Amino acid sequence: MTLNILVPAALAYVVFLFVIASLAERRAERLRAEGRRPRFLRSPVVYTLSLSVYCTAWTFYGAVGYAARSGLEFATIYLGPTLVFIGWWWILRKLVRIGKAQRVTSIADLVSSRYGKSNAVGVLVTLLAVTATMPYIALQLQSIALSFGAFAQGAPLAPRQLAMWVAAGLAVFTILFGTRNLDANEQHHGVVTAIAVEAVVKLVALLAVGIWVVWGLLDGPSDILARMAAAERPDWAIQPGRWMGLTFLAGVAVLTLPRMFQVLVVENSDERHLATASWAFPLYLFAMSLFVLPIAVAGLTLLPSGMNPDLFVLTLPHALGQNGLAMLAFLGGFSAATSMVIIAAIALATMVSNHIVVPLWLTSRRRAAARGLAPMREAGEMRGLVLNARRLSIAGILALGYVYFAVSGGSRALAAIGLISFAGMAQVLPALVGALYWRGASRVGALAGLVTGALVWLYALFLPSFGPGVLMSASLMVDGPFGLSWLRPHALFGVAGLDPLLHALFWSLSLNAAAFIAGSLVSFPGPIERVQSAQFVNVYDLEAQTEIPGTRGWSRDAAENEAEDLLAMSQQLLGADTAQAFFLAAAKGQGRSGFLPDPTPDFLDRLERELAGSVGAATAHAMIAQIVGGRLVTVEDLMAVASETAQIMEHSAQLEAKSEELARTARQLREANEMLQRLSVQKDSFLSQISHELRTPMTSIRAFSEILMDDEVTPEEITRYAQIIQDESIRLTRLLDDLLDLSVLENGQVNLDIRTARLGDLIERAVMASNSVPPQRPFTIRRQPGGEEIALETDTGRLTQVFINIVTNARKYCDAPEPELRINTRLRAGRVSVDFIDNGSGIPKESQVLIFEKFARLTDTHQAGGAGLGLAICREIMHNLGGDIAYLPGQGGAAFRVSFPARLRKGASKAAR
Amino acid sequence: MKPPRAPLFLERKTYRRRRLMDAARILPVVGFVLILLPVLWSGGDEGLSTATEALYLFGLWLALVVAAFLLSGPLRKALHPDPDSPPDPATPPRDEDGR
Known part of the structure; x- marks a missing residue:
């Protein structure tokens, strides 16, 4: 096979991706026009597959090389993310929830938005991300160049030239698909679908090679295990420090790498997809890693020694005459590299345009306005600026990746290059974790931590990575700057003998975290920062009641005429139709006719969030502040809201106590009333009772006294009747005595x-x-x-x-x-x-x-x-x-x-x- | 501003869901500990061979995936609980001082 076949195959593959992406984009647009959501394009399967952008050429080629050199250690790079994903309930869930609530566009945007919408933080994270991604893109270019080189001995193109052409081609593809629109959510249906397809291609390719190696080339798993034992070498022993450190680092990287954040948070359309990804993505990683060790073992035992182990995936089938399989492997590696470059470039370009280009442009415009020049007002002008900024950024980022590749020589192990990137992006971790879980984390702390961590990483890992004598002189590497041996890049503070990667990781992250915590402890956050900290840390509470007082960034109504300026500005950014529709809906919600709603704090807040979806929180905030400036929330406002809430709660507590008292009184009254009613019934029954009691003796007394008045009564009868009359009289008297007694007793006499x-x-x-x-x-x-x-x-x-x-x-x-x-x-x-x-x-x-x-x-x-x-x-x-x-x-x-x-x-x- | 107090006791269904969330939180911790086990084995001279360690590691990996799969179904439902159920005390509301 020669380049004459490979180049057309690669081009055909790119065209195929192109078609997939445009079909997906068109379908999404058609569905959106019909008012439906693109369901398949946004299914959990596509989401999980798009996450596989984690597995780049590093995984496809580099993992085998890594396994051949260091044994099982390669697995740590995939075990770290596995742990993060099966533990999605801890961090990922909150990250995605916040990302959606705040309409975050990138990791720089998330961190800057949390720390008071500070653009300084955004710029810092952007610069760090661009620098840290350089080696990573170079890694992809190097792997593509190597894979071409593996096929064509005595190739007409030098690796550098080849890498340049690849970089240029990828830049064009990314620009075409990554910057078609400023979607409010920064979502790219076409690209995500293409990435999902690439995920399938690279998985199938690696599995195909693996299955062929295990069952075609060798005699199944037991043979592999036997050969593994035979090929065992001292380098393969697990080094505890690196094992733990790399697992941790990979887990951090899957959260902080710009491209991972892009597919994980920004492109996420439904939180529930995370539940699927929590097991499906680790499964994908498992499948990608399963045949790495067998392929490495086969390469070591079957291929002549001295071949680059990073290319075993390709050279094994190629050398053994399996040309079809070799082509599949080539395309798999190609797709792994391209998918990473595309997403990373999009993510970084968004960061660069939102945090560097647009703020610069806003400043210059403000200056121009101050000098009396008329502000530019054409609709869409700003959109054009942002899109062009992104296109330029994509080209610039790929160019930087190429420069790193060219300067570093393009000859080192792929995994070693990738780990430099990982360690660089890991510097965002303290600020990120603080953003999610610590109300007290402040902008000053975040800035201090990021600067410290980034500098240590640059000094101890990134600059030395070019090799001694390139960017750092050899004497500096050996003796330290100005002969200060405790500042040697690979032995800071006298910690010598540690693996350089672990050494840099340890010092950069621990100094970073220390600076972050110390800075947060001594500083006092501004009002916006405190509002944002509540919105981030308490995101689960806020969603229940969407409008908790005191969580808005704006305090007072803007002047009426400013609504017009806001509309003009939004049109520039969102496009006339979208902006007008948004304003119209807001006006209708307020019960007003026309396009201009009252610029209430609530409206300002929603508008800002809408704009943040396109240009990031810091820029959106700055743009609105430019128009309605001076209406930002102040510390006094926050305190007022807090005391208002406290008063309301006190009032309600008092009301509750009063109502309880009332209820008690009512109960007592009811009881008294019941008693009275019972007594009344008793009195009635007594009256009838007493009449009866009095009447019975009276009746007999009367009857017998009448008989006595008769003449014909014998003396014995007289005695008997008189006796009865007397008895009855006694009974009467006793009854009356009782009554009298009772009345005397009751009156206390x-x-x-x-x-x-x-x-x-x-x-x-x-x-x-x-x-x-x-x-x-x-x-x-x-x-x-x-x-x-x-x-x-x-x-x-x-x-x-x-x-x-x-x-x-x-x-x-x-x-x-x-x-x-x-x-x-x-x-x-x-x-x-x-x-x-x-x-x-x-x-x-x-x-x-x-x-x-x-x-x-x-x-x-x-x-x-x-x-x-x-x-x-x-x-x-x-x-x-x-x-x-x-x-x-x-x-x-x-x-x-x-x-x-x-x-x-x-x-x-x-x-x- | 005092946060609304979460209920102290829960009905059976909600209680189950809470324990499920606990399990989801513990799973990665358990996984991390088990992933670190090979470090202890390979300490001595008579450490296990790479082949044995690979079998252990990939077996563990698959087990973690299965565990995550089993938890993911019920957890997906817990992501959007019924609106009338009590708020999620898994992340108790805190005031600015983190109390």
């Missing part, structure tokens, strides 16, 4: 007859007195003779009356087959309590509150024989004695507790209550 007595005697008297009560049945009374030895000084007659009442009630109502009454007495702190507990069924709960009310009777039957005044009188007596009587629930029967002071003092009675 009772005269207490205070005497001394022993409690046991009183109980004894009560038990004796109640013996006569029907029904006469066996009734056991258990007492505590020891506990009754209590001396009392009180109205013993009244107290005995209470005891009698209770014991009698127990005799009457206890429904147990073998009724029994326990009387427990106790003296505590001068108060006597006497419990009367029977073994009947007790009193139901709902009636317990009623039994002490007047005329309450649990049974409506007449069997009780009283008028239902007994317990009411007892209660009044006890109150007059300074004590109480209460029902005691939960004793296994009806239980009453009578409690009263052992010595009744004057004033302790009801009058004082």
Whole structure:
């Protein structure tokens, strides 16, 4: 095979990609015109495949070379990203959520937006990214040049010339597809689809070579393992430091590399795609790595020694006559290299135009306006500027990559070059992690960390990478600058003997993090910075309530006439149609007709976000500030919002307390009302009861007295009837006595007859007195003779009356087959309590509150024989004695507790209550 | 400004989802530890051969992919929980001082 076949094949492949990209672009546009979303172009599969831009020519060619030189260490480059992706719930989820919420256009934009939309941070990250990507692009150019060279011995083209042509061709392709529009989300459907196709091509190519090697060339996996053991060499032993360091570095790189950020965050159209990518991307990496070691082993054992192991993928099939497979491998490597270059160039060009070119242009325009020159107003002028800036940047970035390739000689191992890039971009890590998780991270800290890390990386890794004598003199490498040996690039602060990559990684990242933390601790962030820190760190809380007060960057309304200027500016950037549609919708949302909405803080915020999707947060912010300047949020505004919120919360707490109090009062009133109603019902039933009670004796008295008035009554009958009349009169009198007694007791007019007595005697008297009560049945009374030895000084007659009442009630109502009454007495702190507990069924709960009310009777039957005044009188007596009587629930029967002071003092009675 | 307090106890479904998120967070940590294991093996002279280590590493890799696959389905649903469910206390709201 010669270049005559390879060059047309490569060109045909590029044309094929071109067609795919345009088809995808056209389809996306047609769907958008119909108002639909391009579903397949934005499926999780395409998303995952586009992530494979991580696997560049480094993976396709370099991994085999790496494995041949260092054994398993090559796997760390893919294990790091695997860990980051299976741990997507930690970082990736938040990163993508913030990227979408803030309409981030690049990693520089994300970091600058978080640190107060500071363009200085953006510029710094951009410069770092451009520098760090140079070696990476050079790596791709080198691999393409090498792969051409592997086919064509005595080629007509030198590798450098070839690399130049490749760089130029890629620049054209990238410009054609990467800068077609300033999509609000910076998404490129065509390019992403083409990258997804390239992902399939390189995977298929590598798998094809691998399968051919394992089952075609050798005798399956066991043969591979045997040969691996035979080929084992000391270099293959795992070096713990590098193993851990490289796994970490690769994990960091997959987050911070500009092209990875582009496909991972910027081109992400749905957060849920991450869930698929979390396992599918590690699976892709697994598949890409699976045959690396077998191919390396086969190359080492079957090919003549001295061949470049980086090209085993290509030279194995080529040398063994498998030309078709070799062509497939060539195309796979070509696609791996091109996909990386395209995406990296797009990502970097976006950063360069948004953070360097446009701000410069804005400044120059401001100067021109200050000098009295009319501001340029043509619609689309700014769009043109941004697009041209991107085109130029793409060309410039590829040119830089070529320069690195040309200067560094293009002869080193691919993996070693790639790791320099990784270490460079890893410098963004402290600022990035701080941006996502630390409210206190500040712009000063981020700047300090980035500058420190970048300088150490440049000094200890990037500049020495060209080799001694190219950019750094050999003496400087050996002796340090000015003979200061502790500043030698590969042995900073006397740490010698460490692997140069690990050494640079350790010092750059640790000094970077130290500067970042120290800078953040001592500085005080500005208001925009604090607003942004809340929006980033608390992104999950903010999404729930889209408008939390105090999270806007603008505080006051802009003047009305400024809305027109804003529209003019937006048209320049977004294009007339898009800008007008946006303003129209905003005006309609505010209930206004026409194109000009009120420039409220809310509107300014949304407009800024819209513009940020095209030119980045810092530039969008600066452009709006130029028109409505002076209306930025201030620290006072933030504080006002905070105290307002605090006041509102306090008010609501007070309201809550008040409403609770009201509820409590209402409950009390309701209870009182219920009580009154019950009493009213009781009174009614009493009246009928008392009428009945009074009427029954009265009726018999009247009837018998009428009989007595008759003449024909025998003397015996007279005696008998008179007896009945007397009995009934006594009953009447007793009833009236009770009523009178109760009324006297209730009014506190009772005269207490205070005497001394022993409690046991009183109980004894009560038990004796109640013996006569029907029904006469066996009734056991258990007492505590020891506990009754209590001396009392009180109205013993009244107290005995209470005891009698209770014991009698127990005799009457206890429904147990073998009724029994326990009387427990106790003296505590001068108060006597006497419990009367029977073994009947007790009193139901709902009636317990009623039994002490007047005329309450649990049974409506007449069997009780009283008028239902007994317990009411007892209660009044006890109150007059300074004590109480209460029902005691939960004793296994009806239980009453009578409690009263052992010595009744004057004033302790009801009058004082 | 005090953040709204997250509920202290959760119903069964939400509780399961929380533990699932915990698992998703722990998985990479476990993976990292297991990936570092070969470093310990190859310490001595009688360290394992590259072939054995490769078998271990690729087996582990596949196991991690399968674990991530099993977790990804339920987690995808948890990304957009029902609007009436309580806010996600996985990232408790913090004030400016990070309290």
